[in-house]
Amino acid sequence: MDANKPIVKVKADYESFPLWQHDSAELANIDPATLPISPELVQELLDWADTYGRTVNSSHPLASGFPYAAAEDAFCTHGESLARRLAVELDPRYAVEYFDARSGQGWPIT
Numbered sequence: 001m002d003a004n005k006p007i008v009k010v011k012a013d014y015e016s017f018p019l020w021q022h023d024s025a026e027l028a029n030i031d032p033a034t035l036p037i038s039p040e041l042v043q044e045l046l047d048w049a050d051t052y053g054r055t056v057n058s059s060h061p062l063a064s065g066f067p068y069a070a071a072e073d074a075f076c077t078h079g080e081s082l083a084r085r086l087a088v089e090l091d092p093r094y095a096v097e098y099f100d101a102r103s104g105q106g107w108p109i110t
Contacts, residue, residue: 008035008090009106010045010083011099012052012075014064018045019086037089045082051075076100083109 008030009020019030032042052075057063066072083098087109090096099106 005093005095007095007097008086009097009099010079010086011106012049012079012101014053014056016049018049018052018079018082035090036093037086041082041085041089045086048075048079048082072102076102080109 007022009022010018011020012018013029016029017031019032019035021028021030032045035042055065066075080098080100083096087094087096096109097106098109
């Protein structure tokens, strides 16, 4: 990754936007609508985050998550696809990473 480019990470988290921008000093949750991307991609990212948000069990947080592995796999596959589209729309201004909740790992999107 180019150290001079801002990094945008696609990562679902409860009660958050699905994008995170970080540099060596801080991590900030960012609204996709503030980036120079299409309105369609903004909405798809927000919808994807909403899907994740619906998996929270606020009464029993440890019971949160997708009810079936197949649903989680589909969600994560869709997230990586959104990250790839984001990389295309932001290129060459930003570096994009994707964080996969199944593995707890992130990687650059190229």
